[in-house]
Amino acid sequence: MRWLIGGAVALAGGMVARRLFGGAGRGSDHWQRGQARPRGPRWHVATVNRPASDVAPGGQFPEPLAGLGDAVEVQVRPAAGDRGTEIAVRLRDGARLPVAAARRATSRDPEQAIRAALRESKQLIETSEVLHPDYPPTTESTPLNKPLQMATRQGRREGRL
Numbered sequence: 001m002r003w004l005i006g007g008a009v010a011l012a013g014g015m016v017a018r019r020l021f022g023g024a025g026r027g028s029d030h031w032q033r034g035q036a037r038p039r040g041p042r043w044h045v046a047t048v049n050r051p052a053s054d055v056a057p058g059g060q061f062p063e064p065l066a067g068l069g070d071a072v073e074v075q076v077r078p079a080a081g082d083r084g085t086e087i088a089v090r091l092r093d094g095a096r097l098p099v100a101a102a103r104r105a106t107s108r109d110p111e112q113a114i115r116a117a118l119r120e121s122k123q124l125i126e127t128s129e130v131l132h133p134d135y136p137p138t139t140e141s142t143p144l145n146k147p148l149q150m151a152t153r154q155g156r157r158e159g160r161l
Contacts, residue, residue: 041091044114046122049084052076055125062124064117071095072114089118 048055055076060066065074072095075088091097097110120130141149
């Protein structure tokens, strides 16, 4: 058992030393420079199980995506393997989201508002309604169900538990 713990400590120490002193291999030039490369706006993509004509009938997107206005760029394309349609959304360079869209997501992160709008639009296109978890999850709040309530709230904001 001692040799197992000693090996794990040596391995962890080697990984830390490689990170700090920039050993050879993938990504080592990044640590030697000491600066992260600037990234552009990230594309958020959802696959909808509907044809492209149902995604934006008459060129109009569902209200959650339309509410983001000109601050976002939206692309619609066929999904791989004829499995519906992909909707891709990203924030335009230097753009700010409208106040109503930013309020929908409770934080100031514009990426969070984009994810929420994309998720709600997918649900509207596929089921014609935005699905919400049962609330309240139980009839009375107890210390035992508090973690579940917090996880459910976080899941609605970020889209995952």
